[in-house]
Amino acid sequence: MDNRRQARIHRFRPALITQIDDALPDYMNLMGMIFSMCSLMLKIKWCAWIAIFAALVGFANSRTTDDAKQVLSSFMLSISAVVVTYMQNPAPMTIPFMQ
């Protein structure tokens, strides 16, 4: 018995996808921006590296429908933070509690 019915075709609507509350990409973007600003203002090197990590994690967890500009801007900001921090002080990074 053929169960197919051409008359009962309905088009797909994106709203029908089950919404899962996943705020990780947004938090990672925010973290990336905060750490980038910290490293630029306070000249802390490890903040800049953590900003790069946060941008990368945010990119890995992002949805396809998310705006790529947001992720890209987060990346650019973190990389510029690293570059500027090292230009200001080329000495190697020291972790504060491991002197």
Added chain:
Amino acid sequence: MRLAICLVIVFLCFICSAAKKVKDEDFSEFDDFDQDEFVVETPSTTSATLSSSKTQGSKPDVVETEKVIQADSNKGKQKEKEDDEEEVSVIDEDDDSMFDDEEFEASDSFASATSATPDLKIAEVPANLTGNRWEAYQCEAVMIIALLAYLINFLIGRAKNARLATTVYHAQRDLLDRNFALVGDDGQTRNTETDDQVNQMQKESDHLYILWCSGRVAIESMLIELRLVKRQCAFNSLAAIIKSINDTLVYTIDFNKDDMETFVFCLAKKRSAVKLHRDMVDLSQFCAERKSADKKGFPGNYQVLSEIGEASSHITNDQKLAEFLTKYPDAIEYIHISDQYSGMKIQSDQQTSSNAATNTGTAAQQQDALNTSERSVRRVLIVAFNLTPQDGRSLQITSESLPGDYLRFVLQLIDRVAAFRFGSKELKNKATKNRQRIEEQFLKSVNLQRQEQAQLRREEKRRAEKEKVMQSDDAELQRKWEEKEHKREMKRRQPKMKQMKVKSM
């Protein structure tokens, strides 16, 4: 006048002293140092040595030879000369022997002199400027290695997820083609009947793949969601291992109004049953409690949430369900059947608030939105399966055969749900009563919201009036407005009393 004269005198004195100082500094190199005045460095005369090292600092060698010659020629002579500088000291005869040796090195005297001086701090040269520069950047190397490791894990995880999705798709493709007129639709293309056949699941993200199927008897549509573990993120992969989260295959089937009877039912593993009962709007409203499903003889730890007993029995007493659960004990995570499905509690709250208070601007439009707000409910059958490696084989190999069996079971369940009708009218009335009760509660809450909004609007209007009246400088107008306000307050405070008519005799 006197003040001016005093100032002039002070100024002249200052100029004289400055000139003298300059003169002294300028001509200090031509000062004749008496031979007898020359300093012989001893440990006791620390200040003298400091000053002598200062004066002799520029030409240590020349002065030293002079010192030696003079010390030789002027033995026994002691003479102090008062000088501006307090740098002169008496030659100590006992120390003449130190200068007998012509090989006496200047550095030794300086060394003995400096031993008394405080230790000099030698600044440490930063590690990156000595020797091999790049070796100093150890922390940076660790960071870069960590970043590269994360990137590599991202690429590998993403590829693995994509392969899994392809395998699951191919395992179900034939069966889907036989049961649905439309398999795979993104909602964007103009025509569903295209020559380009969809040959993979639609990628929503690196861990979520979907497939839309429609055009079958008894249902409107079926959405297949492949919710994978986030293998592309190293931290999520670790969390999944720790929390023992696995890949899930979820089938969401939408029924028409006529296709399905009105009841709410859920069969779930205990951990999911708790979450669903707490978070799902329809399950929390229509199903009072969770009952264990052990009586049914299902293996594994399953619980039942039921609104209408007959409907629940119809589903759970199915032979095919028992067979499936026996064959795959932990495969089914939950089965959720509902004609009042509206998602999770937080999401449905957001939906109603967005329905009721759209940002359209005017208050009238908001009022209209509230008037037309309805509970958006769907008639759904949701079945969630766990995709886990079976019989010691890898996940990739398992997912070549399992999804086909899962889909077959889902199609059987669809037919069973669509075929069910209430045996008696009482059950139908009971279901209708439950829904009416929930609808009334919903309407009350909407009414309350409307009243609050009206109140807010009234307050704003009054505030705007007040500002307008205050800004206009007409005192008469202000007085009138204040009287009106006062009357309004008094009326509000007075308790509402019934008027009694007094009959005139």
